Amino acid sequence: MTELSVRLAVSLAQIAAVMGVVMLTVMILTLAERKVLGWMQDRMGPMEVGPYGVLQPIADGLKLFFKEDIVPAGANKFMFTLAPILAMVPALIGFAVIPFGPGQTFEFFGISVKPFVISDINIGILYILAFTSIGAYGIILGGWASNSKYSLLGGLRSAAQVISYELNVGLAIVGVLILAGSLSLVKIAEAQSGGFWHWYVFAFPAPQIFAFVVYVISAVAETNRVPFDLPEAESELVAGFFTEYSGMRFAFFFIAEYANMVLVSCIAAVMFLGGWNAPYPGTILAQVGLPQVAWAENIAWFTVKTYAFLFLFFWLRATLPRLRYDQLMKFGWKVMLPIALANIVVTSIAVYFFRG
Amino acid sequence: MSTAPTQPGPKRHSRLVEWLKTIVFYEILVGMKATMSHLLRYRPITVQYPHEKRALPDNYRGMLALLRYDDGTEKCVGCDLCEAACPSRVIRVVSAEVPGEPTKRYSKEYYMDMTRCLFCGMCVEACPVDALGMTQEFEWAVYDKRQLYLNKQQLLAIGDRSFPVREKRLELQHRNVAFFNVSFSHVPQKPN
Numbered sequence: 001m002t003e004l005s006v007r008l009a010v011s012l013a014q015i016a017a018v019m020g021v022v023m024l025t026v027m028i029l030t031l032a033e034r035k036v037l038g039w040m041q042d043r044m045g046p047m048e049v050g051p052y053g054v055l056q057p058i059a060d061g062l063k064l065f066f067k068e069d070i071v072p073a074g075a076n077k078f079m080f081t082l083a084p085i086l087a088m089v090p091a092l093i094g095f096a097v098i099p100f101g102p103g104q105t106f107e108f109f110g111i112s113v114k115p116f117v118i119s120d121i122n123i124g125i126l127y128i129l130a131f132t133s134i135g136a137y138g139i140i141l142g143g144w145a146s147n148s149k150y151s152l153l154g155g156l157r158s159a160a161q162v163i164s165y166e167l168n169v170g171l172a173i174v175g176v177l178i179l180a181g182s183l184s185l186v187k188i189a190e191a192q193s194g195g196f197w198h199w200y201v202f203a204f205p206a207p208q209i210f211a212f213v214v215y216v217i218s219a220v221a222e223t224n225r226v227p228f229d230l231p232e233a234e235s236e237l238v239a240g241f242f243t244e245y246s247g248m249r250f251a252f253f254f255i256a257e258y259a260n261m262v263l264v265s266c267i268a269a270v271m272f273l274g275g276w277n278a279p280y281p282g283t284i285l286a287q288v289g290l291p292q293v294a295w296a297e298n299i300a301w302f303t304v305k306t307y308a309f310l311f312l313f314f315w316l317r318a319t320l321p322r323l324r325y326d327q328l329m330k331f332g333w334k335v336m337l338p339i340a341l342a343n344i345v346v347t348s349i350a351v352y353f354f355r356g
Numbered sequence: 357m358s359t360a361p362t363q364p365g366p367k368r369h370s371r372l373v374e375w376l377k378t379i380v381f382y383e384i385l386v387g388m389k390a391t392m393s394h395l396l397r398y399r400p401i402t403v404q405y406p407h408e409k410r411a412l413p414d415n416y417r418g419m420l421a422l423l424r425y426d427d428g429t430e431k432c433v434g435c436d437l438c439e440a441a442c443p444s445r446v447i448r449v450v451s452a453e454v455p456g457e458p459t460k461r462y463s464k465e466y467y468m469d470m471t472r473c474l475f476c477g478m479c480v481e482a483c484p485v486d487a488l489g490m491t492q493e494f495e496w497a498v499y500d501k502r503q504l505y506l507n508k509q510q511l512l513a514i515g516d517r518s519f520p521v522r523e524k525r526l527e528l529q530h531r532n533v534a535f536f537n538v539s540f541s542h543v544p545q546k547p548n
Contacts, residue, residue, distance in 0.1 A: 040391040
């Protein structure tokens with residue numbers, strides 16, 4: 001086997017594994033969200049399919065596959081078909097640079113591979129920001145191509161909201177980039193090793209706690225989740241940009257939203273919460289004499305952090321009512337943006353004085 | 357009696373507190389604590405409906421039914437009072453003489469259009485012989501509205517199903533109708 005074919009096979013295997021895990025996570029999330037919301041509201045959530053309703057995502061998927069797929073008369077058919085794909089692909093493509101485990105290299109058929117990150121490129125976070133902003137096109141095109149006023153309004157709202165909050169996400173991350181001195185997510189995660197006081201939320205010269213809060217709020221807004229779910233405000237816009245969609249096309253928007261949630265959770269874990277690092281120095285498995293499988297502990301910590309962040313999404317949804325649109329924009333531009341900018345200035349000064 | 361809550365502190369202090377509460381999202385955190393407390397002390401108040409059913413109160417106004425006496429004869433005498441009492445014109449009664457007994461009448465046909473019924477129970481109130489009753493049945497979802505246009509046989513069947521023992525419930529009856537409601541086999545002997 002040539003080196004190229006081995007690399008190709010390894011990459012394809014990694015992509016398949018990551019896509020499988022992400023899709024599984026999305027399935028789990030659709031159930032977990034309904035269950036957690038139910039528990040918080042003294043209900044039970046889905047209970048009919050399987051024991052305690054655990055097979056509900058499969059039933060939902062089957063239902064969506066067999067539902068009638070309608071293209072409204074007067075809709076732009078090409079754009080109508082393209083929009084869900086445009087929403088879904090950027091949401092999934094971002095996982096290509098997320099490090100799920102340590103960036104160490106393993107020997108495999110004579111070539112060295114990093115098994116826990118599909119591609120460790122040195123502009124990782126820039127790549128993610130660039131691609132997630134394409135996701136807004138899917139939403140606004142879906143709203144426009146439906147030839148429905150409510151869908152168009154939902155799409156426009158989503159576009160304005162995603163663009164203005166994407167700005168805050170980008171600015172909130174800049175502080176971390178100043179501290180890490182790199183755009184590679186693997187390097188950023190590695191720089192936070194050695195206990196939770198090295199995580200960039202609490203890191204010494206400039207704790208990024210305000211940036212983290214800005215990031216959390218902007219991430220919720222960017223994924224169109226409650227309390228920023230204005231693009232799908234059912235009391236004002238029927239169902240927003242996906243009103244005219246049915247069957248699997250609707251499911252694509254739905255999966256894209258959940259995949260985006262997983263993606264922003266992964267980024268939050270990597271950028272602020274130490275990525276795959278445990279909150280104590282090193283790993284327990286290496287201490288007890290199993291350094292070969294220490295990566296399992298690291299991946300477990302990454303999973304715990306991501307799921308804790310995803311739980312926060314559900315928690316917020318169970319608690320908060322929807323914002324008004326002018327409040328949303330005012331909050332984004334007049335509160336979040338100055339805080340993010342001030343954070344950059346303070347971080348820069350702190351790094352200049354404490355690191356020379 | 358002054359039941360005023362705690363006095364507000366100096367204005368500058370309270371303003372500082374308000375500002376601090378705003379920047380740490382105090383109200384949102386209080387709300388999130390409330391939802392989390394519900395998750396931790398999880399006591400669902402829902403009923404798993406098709407599997408569990410609530411016990412309905414005795415005076416629940418469910419599906420209407422025509423009733424019979426203990427010997428199986430219909431109570432309805434076709435007097436049309438229920439039709440007159442019904443505010444939504446659900447009921448249609450076609451009255452006829454009992455063959456061979458010119459003094460007795462019965463309802464030859466009896467229709468109820470349950471699509472219009474609002475279960476007010478005024479027909480039951482109006483009936484002088486307690487021939488109408490309200491049952492505990494409420495699961496009457498159908499695919500075709502015409503299935504809710506009930507005839508006499510169906511209404512009698514509902515009555516037989518819901519009140520298999522046609523017992524006297526004098527305490528629930530209007531005193532003016534008590535006499536009619538007593539079935540023939542149970543008419544007490546008049547004291548001479």
